[in-house]
Amino acid sequence: MFYRSRFLSCIPLVLITVILLVGMAQPSFAQEEEAPSYVLQDDGNLLWTCIAAFLVFWMQAGFAMVECGFTRAKNAVNIIMKNLMDFSIGSLVFWLIGFGIMFGYNPFGFFGTDGFGLSGYDVNADGSTNYWTYAFWIFQAVFAATAATIVSGAVAERMKFSAYFIYSIVVTAIIYPVFGSWAWNGLFSGGGWLEDLSWLGFTDSNGDGLCFIDFAGSTVVHSVGAWAGLAGAIVLGPRIGKYSSDKRPQVIPGHNIPMAALGVFILWLGWFGFNPGSTTTLGGDLAVIAVTTNLAAAAGSVAALITAWFKFGKPDAGMALNGALAGLVAITAPCANVSPLFAIIIGLIAGTLVVFAVLMFENFGVDDPVGAISVHGVCGAWGTLSAGLFAQESFGGVNGLFFGGGISQVIVQIIGILACFVWTFGIAFLMFKIIDMTMGLRVSEQEEMEGLDIGEHGASAYSDFTIMAR
């Protein structure tokens, strides 16, 4: 009876609320009739680009969860802090320096020279605010932070926090923006050297210079992160206990696979901002790209789990999760240039490739706890190459090798992939070496054994539990 009477007493309140809401809504009906029944294209572009940027920002959470889940409980605070810090530092540095180098006036095609702190680009000629510059900046800033945060997985469980701090500044100020200016400067300013390769003799049937195809950044974003991570992992060396005395790779299990799985689902969602958002235009293309993106991810996951099933006897969870990411990374470059069928093929190959790449890097002595180099580097290169093979004019305006486009576009893709590797790996290797020789790159042996959470942050992630790990 008590509950019933309390329930009945709510009815008058609900009635009053409904009446008030209806009453308040009345005048606005009249206003809506006067408002235009369409969205201006410019406003639509602004809205879609910002929504996509917010989705890409959420990928930071995905990376944090994947990396935390695939590493040990004693380093959980440290990996979360590295993910938080590289985004925060990255945002500030990309505002101050990175954006200008990547998208400023680019006289030689090798780096931009103005637009630092958006100066000069944030107002229109008539003095009004240029909203598009702001939308473009937030979208590009979250991309820069994506490249930056890939590295924390490859160097997890052993790099000093202070060294990672310095790395975060250098990657978003110089390493990422310089390569970005080669391939993407034309999105905002004059254009980089990879956007018109006529000077090397690569032209299409109309005589126009061929452009390196990397629609949303398999190479520009993902490979840059991965090759920097590779340099870091090599300079650091493997974690203690990763290799036995006879140099055989050992298993260091991650502490939370459901957390890693949540991270992969978050990344998958974020990718619907990453790829379809790279249209920066409200229009039909974004739906096509959403489909190619999703199909490649699904195919990557299926291919990785089937490969693992045949190879190891079980459908390995870690590999299947990496497979989904492999498909996503691979489709990032060609997502606007290929048909859904070829998106599936690109994903299937990426998912197979990632399983072998993870084992190969381990056997070579490169300790990459989360598989970042295989997912973002190897599959980023594969995806970029696939654009030269499978591009169709009816989708992106260019034909690849399989559709009568000839070999030139494939060679252009390879030039871009190699340029990215040489620049990123080279300068990142140099940077990590200099950090190692000056402030030190790696934590002490004792700190590594006790965990970076206690050593670097004086905290533990799960303070109510006894951590029983190696």
Next chain:
Amino acid sequence: MNKIEAIIRPHKLDELRTALEELGVTGMTVSEVRGFGRQKGHHELYRGREYNVAFQPKIKVEIVIKEETTEKVIDLVRSSVNTGQVGDGKIFIYPIAEVVRIRTGERSQEAL
């Protein structure tokens, strides 16, 4: 008085508790433990590589009972947690010198 210390499979705990309650056992202490016996750990697969998990997760149950019920409890523990497979666990029996109930100061069997 005796203490029965049983190392059992984690998923058998509820069955054991129900059986002991029916017998009239008034209290028990349970801990999560790890160890190995003849089962010698097990293999798991992580990112394509097999590795040995040396210490199996087990549950340790401690019950203090009157001496005369010892055999009955041993039989009950065995019948409720036995699966016939290696890894079912072990039972250890210790003599207990004294028991004190903290709240009242009662001693010996009064305190059980």
